[in-house]
Amino acid sequence: MKTMVYQYIKEIIKNDVLYLTINREGKLNALNIDTLHELHHALTAGLTSSEVKGVIITGAGEKAFVAGADIGEFAQFDEQKGLKLAQEGQKKVFDLLYGAEKPVIAAINGFALGGGLELAMACHMRVASHMARMGLPEVSLGLIPGYGGTQRLTQLVGRGNAMEMILTGDMINAEKALQIGLINHVVPADEVISKAEELLARIALRSPRAVAAAIRAINASFAADVGGYAVEINEFSKCFGTSDFKEGVSAFLERRPPNFTAD
Known part of the structure; x- marks a missing residue:
């Protein structure tokens, strides 16, 4: 598989693992439409490549995995544009991740909010830094999660926990996220990637x-x-x-x- 140079993500393949890094550190790696397009392209190629046995997704820098969607990009959207935004995003990225037949792990190195948490929840497993903070604050903007958040959060943590997180819009820390089943592991900040690699290495030994x-x-x-x-x-x-x-x-x-x- 030939890696490509993207504007908003970084892509490398090492030891049969595709590493995708959301690379908008100045924007706390917020997801804009172009970033979603690039993720779709990279994931489509990676998940069908014989060179790739697993995928790790993370965010650039030390502050954020993905701190949400790029709000300025859709601030003036109407209902029809909102419908297209959610439908295309879910189909091309979030559902693609969820249905991937190779293991995909989110390495949550910082804030995972809104669309960022939805991106992590679409992955098969989640490893988080002890400094990470997670939440779905969309109700504070007069919205609800639109990339599968209401469904996948409920599947992972149960109806009551999902209701509390989504209706309050509050963030939770990594320990709380582990307690309710939102993430699989909490590790020191400098071990997030290595823990994800360890999990993929164990899976790679299996059929x-x-x-x-x-x-x-x-x-x-x-x-x-x-x-x-x-x-x-x-x-x-x-x-x-x-x-x-x-x-x-x-x-x-x-x-x-x-x-x-x-x-």
């Missing part, structure tokens, strides 16, 4: 086909129009027809580490 199947089955549990149990049964059965299954069983019986290969 990539089984990992993708597990992601599909887990996501199906939240899809109202899909039978999650049926998806699990189907994905489970298909695993028996893969070379990864044969290799995994052989390695187990031979008492050696498996050597999985990705097509």
